Amino acid sequence: MSPSINAPTNVVTAQRPANALIWDVFCHVVDNLGDIGVCWRLCADLAERGQSVRLWIDEPGALHWMAPGALEGRMDGVQVLYWTDPLAPDLLAHLVPADVWIETFGCHPPPEVQAHRATAIAAGGTLPVWVNLEYMSAEAYVERSHRLPSLVSSGPLRGMGQWFFYPGFTQATGGLLRETDLAARQTSFNAAAWLVAQGLACAARPRASLFCYEPAALPALLQQAGQDHPSDWLVTTGRATDAVNAAQAQGLQMGQTNLHHLPRLTQRDYDHLLWACDLNFVRGEDSLVRALWAGKPLVWHIYPQHDDAHHAKLEAFLDWLQAPDSLRAFHRIWNGITPAHNVWPGWDVVDSWRACVLAARARLLAQPDLTSQLLEFVAEKR
Structure with missing residues (x-):
């Protein structure tokens, strides 16, 4: 049985600030404390700064104790979506297209999400800014690879551009998560x-x-x-x-x-x-x-x-x-x-x-x- 997840029609469609964007953050859990921990902190920090965020996650259970209220939709600006395989029927039909995709740690957005967006783009819709948020490291390759472009090599969005974004410890990297307060x-x-x-x-x-x-x-x-x-x-x-x-x-x-x-x-x-x-x-x-x-x-x-x-x-x-x-x-x-x-x-x-x-x-x-x-x-x- 899936965890209780807030309904797909709430926070990201109501009373958004004029400068807010809709962010889809995709999290495929490998270590159910590390991946989910980073992704939730990112989502919460984006929401604190006025953004509207949807966290797509395949194993959301740890949020019950890590961020109480998250699964029930009580975190203002963050919506949790259960990333099942396949996705729940009609889920995508109720979602406003995101302005930004954050693909964390080399996971790939669900194929249904990619196909749905490809159809929308063919009908005149806009491309999301697709960011591949990588693992943190102090190794030299991080500075060399940070912010480099890449093309999607397969699937319905083949040829679409995405960007590598590397957290790190120096001015030439993407930095570390740090809340304003x-x-x-x-x-x-x-x-x-x-x-x-x-x-x-x-x-x-x-x-x-x-x-x-x-x-x-x-x-x-x-x-x-x-x-x-x-x-x-x-x-x-x-x-x-x-x-x-x-x-x-x-x-x-x-x-x-x-x-x-x-x-x-x-x-x-x-x-x-x-x-x-x-x-x-x-x-x-x-x-x-x-x-x-x-x-x-x-x-x-x-x-x-x-x-x-x-x-x-x-x-x-x-x-x-x-x-x-x-x-x-x-x-x-x-x-x-x-x-x-x-x-x-x-x-x-x-x-x-x-x-x-x-x-x-x-x-x-x-x-x-x-x-x-x-x-x-x-x-x-x-």
């Missing part, structure tokens, strides 16, 4: 009050958030951290919890490490978690960006690829970050690139990582964000 929200955030509201003690000891896959170094990390200093480890629901439970089942000795298992967090509360901690273990793409905005020491568990292509991607990020040797070494251990018996570097070393993260954050804040760049790019191409 982010700085104000961080300034007003009360970590102690938020922790208490989550049922967590605000103790005078270090806190780490743990959002990861299944790193081989995890048991040694927790055990060695427990020998260093009393600390609280806030474990996110899902694969991180499963990995911790597996380590405990093998007789892990926790020492002074206090584990706290968290419920599912909304995207807003995940940001709060990062702001409330002294060290953030993150994974994939969306949480890395949020950890950079948090400005706290971070460790990135990059999505592993079978051909080890993620090794070069990780090294490129660490180069951009200007990571000190101790942070580079820990990343390589955490990502299984180099083995190590001594995993945990100590809280004093962790604290020394803060300077490079804050410097990187300052560089990013001096650059335009992803949504602003997309808006400018689309206006240029229209």
